[in-house]
Amino acid sequence: MQTLTEKKFLEEFYNTKGHNWRKDKTSGRYLVYVYDEAYKNHRKLLSKPTKQALDKAVIKHYHANESTFEDLYFDYYSLRFGTESNSTRDRWDCTWNTYFANNPFIQKPISQYSLGDIEDFVYPIVNKKMTRKQTQKILNILKEVFHRSVSKDYRVNNPMTEFSIPDSYFVREYDKDVEESVLNSFEFKLLQKELFREIEDFPKYSTAFAILLDAYTGARAGEVVAWKWSDISFKKGIISIRRAESRHSKRNEQGEKIKGYDYIIGDVKTKNSRHNLPLSKNALKVLHLLKDWQKEHNIHTDWLFVNTDGQRITASILEQKYRRLWKRLDLDSGNGGIHCLRKTFCTELALKGMSIYELQKLMGHSDIATTQKYYIKIGIDNENSLQYLETL
Numbered sequence: 001m002q003t004l005t006e007k008k009f010l011e012e013f014y015n016t017k018g019h020n021w022r023k024d025k026t027s028g029r030y031l032v033y034v035y036d037e038a039y040k041n042h043r044k045l046l047s048k049p050t051k052q053a054l055d056k057a058v059i060k061h062y063h064a065n066e067s068t069f070e071d072l073y074f075d076y077y078s079l080r081f082g083t084e085s086n087s088t089r090d091r092w093d094c095t096w097n098t099y100f101a102n103n104p105f106i107q108k109p110i111s112q113y114s115l116g117d118i119e120d121f122v123y124p125i126v127n128k129k130m131t132r133k134q135t136q137k138i139l140n141i142l143k144e145v146f147h148r149s150v151s152k153d154y155r156v157n158n159p160m161t162e163f164s165i166p167d168s169y170f171v172r173e174y175d176k177d178v179e180e181s182v183l184n185s186f187e188f189k190l191l192q193k194e195l196f197r198e199i200e201d202f203p204k205y206s207t208a209f210a211i212l213l214d215a216y217t218g219a220r221a222g223e224v225v226a227w228k229w230s231d232i233s234f235k236k237g238i239i240s241i242r243r244a245e246s247r248h249s250k251r252n253e254q255g256e257k258i259k260g261y262d263y264i265i266g267d268v269k270t271k272n273s274r275h276n277l278p279l280s281k282n283a284l285k286v287l288h289l290l291k292d293w294q295k296e297h298n299i300h301t302d303w304l305f306v307n308t309d310g311q312r313i314t315a316s317i318l319e320q321k322y323r324r325l326w327k328r329l330d331l332d333s334g335n336g337g338i339h340c341l342r343k344t345f346c347t348e349l350a351l352k353g354m355s356i357y358e359l360q361k362l363m364g365h366s367d368i369a370t371t372q373k374y375y376i377k378i379g380i381d382n383e384n385s386l387q388y389l390e391t392l
Helices: 004-014 051-065 069-081 087-100 115-126 132-151 185-200 207-217 281-296 315-328 339-351 356-363 368-375
Strands: 030-035 043-048 238-241 244-251 257-266 275-278
Touching: 004 051, 030 051, 043 051, 069 087, 069 132, 087 132, 087 244, 115 132, 185 207, 185 315, 207 281, 207 315, 207 339, 244 315, 257 315, 275 356, 339 356, 356 368
Parallel strands: none
Antiparallel strands: 030 043, 238 275, 244 257
């Protein structure tokens, strides 16, 4: 006797394109094709004397050959990434190891997952701990694994098409207070003064120049370290964002992670990121001082930010430098990461009245909701407002 689950599986299976059973007029046998990678075109013909026997053969075939969620994850993973190393693969590794790898959820045969099983797995992870954007990394893995199960005929449907998370489960983006991520006016001036003092000493590295230019343009750190002199038009007073640095885990020939990272210059984060930025007087001042620094050290390179050996500095070096400086100056505002300079820049322009659409374009945000965060829960306080930007 068939279980309710088996009856539902057979009903959906036979209604799927390419799996309609038929009765041969000559032999009277019942026929249907099933998925099997060992056969040509991955199709194996089952032939039985009765419809009941055919049903049993179909169920037996898929139970005998069925993979678990974990099996299909690594099947899809090797198909998608191979031995290639990139930041997307690193994110998948991190998400899998954090939420899936040690969870019994991944051990069930793939056909046995119900919508309730997925809800029981996801809801406790998300509930009041994650934003909708953060949750997407988990959902991407679930969608792709179940999609793979459908393409291999282990399932006739992808349960993720019906899955959703109520809004009440998420931490709202703007609940992460923007004010906690920006420098106040006094501490920005203190940081600025210290960086200019370092520049006057003609340091070995150009990190102080890079941090200042980051603060005066609002660019991402990965975009800053990818700048070249050829990106600048001093006549027009603009600098172009054309490329960005990304960090990938090093991998061996088998695609396994090994110690260290590769820092690769490639395309920008989004198509909106490719744009021109106006250079304020302060930004131009930093660039002229940087030219003098490179000339003094006899450096001949198109890269803006290098050490005295001409080697390009990375965004990780900028981050480390900024964090040490933030701690040494004992700053209270901001969060100690260099990205707070971009948030400070964006917040100041919002405070000064720049329209949200102009600011979105200037910052290179692909989603206006990202820009909108800087207009929410920020009270305009003229006494504490940053005054480091001139009129652009």
